[in-house]
Amino acid sequence: MKSDHPTLPQNHADHPNKKKNDAQAFTWLRRKFFGVSAASKSESSAGGKEIVALKEKLVRLTADLHNMQTRMAKERVQSAQDAQIALLQGVLDVVDDYQRALREYEKQERDERLNVWFEGFGLTIKRLQQFLAAKGVREIDCSGSFDPRFHEAVAHVGGTEFPAGAIIEVLQQGYTLGDRVIRPARVAVAQ
Numbered sequence: 001m002k003s004d005h006p007t008l009p010q011n012h013a014d015h016p017n018k019k020k021n022d023a024q025a026f027t028w029l030r031r032k033f034f035g036v037s038a039a040s041k042s043e044s045s046a047g048g049k050e051i052v053a054l055k056e057k058l059v060r061l062t063a064d065l066h067n068m069q070t071r072m073a074k075e076r077v078q079s080a081q082d083a084q085i086a087l088l089q090g091v092l093d094v095v096d097d098y099q100r101a102l103r104e105y106e107k108q109e110r111d112e113r114l115n116v117w118f119e120g121f122g123l124t125i126k127r128l129q130q131f132l133a134a135k136g137v138r139e140i141d142c143s144g145s146f147d148p149r150f151h152e153a154v155a156h157v158g159g160t161e162f163p164a165g166a167i168i169e170v171l172q173q174g175y176t177l178g179d180r181v182i183r184p185a186r187v188a189v190a191q
Contacts, residue, residue, distance in 0.1 A: 081177075081180070084135075084177070085177060085180065085182050088132065088135065088137055088175075088177065088182055089182055089183060091128060091131070091132065092132070092137075092175060092182065092183060094128065095125060095128050095129065095132070096172065096173075098121050098124060098125045098128070099125060101118075101121060102118060102121055102122060102125070105118050105121075132175070135177070136177055136178055137175050137176070137177050137182065138175065138176050138177075139173055139174070139175055140173070140174035140175060140176060140181070140184070140185045142167050142170045142173075142174070142185050142187055143167070144166075144167070145163075145165045145166050145167065146165045146166070146167055146187065146189045149181070150174060150176070150181060150184060150185060151167065151174065151184055151185045151186075151187050151189075152174075152184040152185065152186050152187070153187060153188070153189045154171055154186045154187065154188065155169075155171070155187075155188040155189070156188070156189055156190075156191045157188055157189070157190055157191065158190075158191040160190050162190035163190065164190055164191055165189060165190065166189070166190045167187045167188070167189060167190075168187075168188045168189065168190050169187065169188040170185055170186075170187050171186045171187060171188060172185065172186040173185055174186070
């Protein structure tokens with residue numbers, strides 16, 4: 001089966017008949033997609049030229065529509081991720097509050113009447129952490145040195161045995177969702 005597509009040379013850009021080959025290829029594309037040949041009688045008339053121009057405009061508009069649909073799909077995904085992150089940030093604030101309450105309770109004398117309540121707090125924290133892990137939320141590692149992509153330095157401490165830039169204390173745990181930082185870890189850094 002013979003194709004009516006003009007054969008182009010291997011190094012098309014350097015070929016002396018490049019303009020001729022381009023015209024042949026364009027004519028083939030127009031005939032294939034529009035059913036119009038470059039030498040047709042309808043093109044020689046003003047109405048035929050207008051039809052060809054409208055068909056070419058239709059192709060450009062179709063490409064623009066496809067690009068817009070692709071962009072809108074990406075924006076919908078981004079919007080859904082932003083909404084998910086906003087929800088997760090609220091859940092993280094609740095987890096922080098529960099953890100602070102448990103830490104304060106552990107510092108004080110144990111009251112047997114409150115033990116049951118705080119055991120419940122501990123179970124609630126575990127459930128929330130399991131929920132976050134199932135959604136892909138991970139804690140930011142704060143065991144090494146300061147990294148501005150993941151950490152926010154809220155205090156600089158001098159005169160310590162730690163090397164400069166080392167994280168001394170985590171004041172608020174940070175989290176990521178995939179490759180996005182939901183909340184940076186707030187840390188104290190050695191000077």
